[in-house]
Amino acid sequence: MRVAIIGAGISGLALAYYLQKRGIAYDLFEAGSQVGGNLQTLHKKGYLLELGPTTLQMSEELLELITELKLETEILPVASRSHSRYVLNKGIPQPYPSGLKSFVATSGLSREAKYRILQERHIPPAQVENETITQFFERRFGREVVDYAVDPLIAGIYGGDPDQLLIGKALPKLKELETQYGSVLEGLLQRKRKGAFQKSFSFKNGMHTLPAVLADKLISLHLEHKVEFISRSQGKFIISCASNGDHDTEEYDKLVLALPAHQAAELLHYTYPGMAAALQNINYPPLAVVHTVYNQAEVGHPLEGFGALNPKEEETFTTGSIWTSSVFDGRCRPQEVMFTSFVGGSRNVAHTQADEQQLLQQVHEELCATYTVSAKVPVFQHMHLWRHSLPQYDLYIEDAHQMAESLEEEGLFISANWQSGVSVHDCVHHAKKIAAKINSKASSRSIAE
Structure with missing residues (x-):
């Protein structure tokens, strides 16, 4: 049995890893030059910037994977001072209740x-x-x-x-x-x-550590291999792939799409038009991730916590900010503080359409007002725009979920966060399940033969 996996985000990488452990032949195709999908870490001017998730939630399955990859010594727990969460209320960060007692005690x-x-x-x-x-x-x-x-x-x-x-x-x-x-x-x-x-954590050198080490373990990962066309003939999947100007065509017994819904739809338009149409309906709103650094002496708020979320009722420009330098050491210099702010999402799509400098300025002004920042300009500021951020689990995703499940009988599987859930744990857990399903079908086939 041969399995084609398209997309080397965390879902595709984890699936390839689990198939490899089971001795199942696979090819993992990635159109870009790097792996990880949304798990991207940028090192710039001495700062460590997470462009996607800032923390992971530990689980038994994730710990098992980290242990197998020998990454235990790279785990970076969140700082003890960052356990408190906040929510903006009338412009002031108020403690976010973490349990029944705190809900009853809160002034918010x-x-x-x-x-x-x-x-x-x-x-x-x-x-x-x-x-x-x-x-x-x-x-x-x-x-x-x-x-x-x-x-x-x-x-x-x-x-x-x-x-x-x-x-x-x-x-x-x-x-x-x-x-x-x-x-x-x-x-x-x-x-x-x-x-x-579950406990929150990261890695000393950032989130991209996990996909990077996973990729190093894989024997059949093909970067800069763009799959351009999928067809089906005599029970096989025919994959047409372009790399360095050359075009290759291979056939596979099983196909796994580890892609965002809109990218998967483009590949399925010819072979599975109904599924492609359902995938086009899945909404991925744009989201800007903004990192802002100030000298600590210019920030009046103590920032003793994880960060603050902003309710829609507050009518803010951002949806909230993580107090990154309070959560993890080493993300900026000791005398500085770093905020990771989020702009856009479903409720504020228009905010992401602002000019980059205007967007950065509005984030700066809001941080100044909320956290008593006296700096006229930040020490450092950076923006990354995800034009398609996270899949929205709304009414329109239901058809895609149902069709994806039915297509497994034809050998087409999904290992992507629009199917599994958006957390890294969800993606790893789902990938392991898909590997077990494929292995089960391979075993059944061997017995039949």
Whole structure:
């Protein structure tokens, strides 16, 4: 059996790694010159800039992979001073509640909202078709929690709008808590007792460490190989690939697309037009990642925490900022502080269309107002624009998910964050499952022969 994998983001790399461990022949094609997808780290003028995720959530599966890659000594835990999260309320960063007690104690919610939270355990579970995150939390906790807790959180995770994202797709584990325990709060309490909460970390040399080391382990990775056409003949997938002006055509028993939905749609237009149409409907809003550095003496706020999220109600230019220099040492000089701010996403697409200098200036002005920054200009500032950031798990993704599952019977698999979930853990977990499925089919075929 031969397997073609297209796309060397973390999903494609992990899948190739797990296939290789099982002794299954594969070819991993990447159109670009580097791997990692959204896991990109830029070293510039002495600064370490994460262009994608800033932290990972540890899990048993991810720890197992890191151990196999001998990366344990490269793990960089978040600093103890950064455990507190904040949310902007009337222009001031207020502590973001991390549990029931902190929700009740916070000054950022009204007495009515706190009472409503305490009543959540008495609200019976319900099955609502295509229920959005907003509808779910408003039903269980009330509107104020949606506006000042859920909305900024979803903007931070997905760059998304909770009015559009489906609870069963975007936050399935929370929906499962309601179904299993009859209450989200009760479910979270049970998980806490079992020690199910994950720790955040990065790597000393940045997030790109993981995909880079994975790539080094692979024997059949082909960079700068752009797959231009996919066809199907006599049960085989025919892959036409261009590299350095040459064109090669190979046939494979299985095909795995580890690509963003819009790129996968282009390749499937001829062979699977229905799937291609479904993929075109998946929304990837633009998102700008802005790193801003100041001298510490010019910042009035102590920045003792992870960062602050900005609710839509605050009408800010950014959706929030991570206090990067408080989270990890070594991202900037000791006498400096670094912010990683986010502009755009589903709720503020127009903000990403500003001229780069104008966008950087607006981020600077907002940081000055929020964190009492006296500097006229930053020491350093950098912007990276993701024109297609993260897939939105809204109503339009449902068709693509259903069709992807049915196409597995024809030997076409998906290993991408629009199918698996957007976190690195989700991508690795899903890739391992796909490798097991392919191995199972290979074993069944061997027995039949």
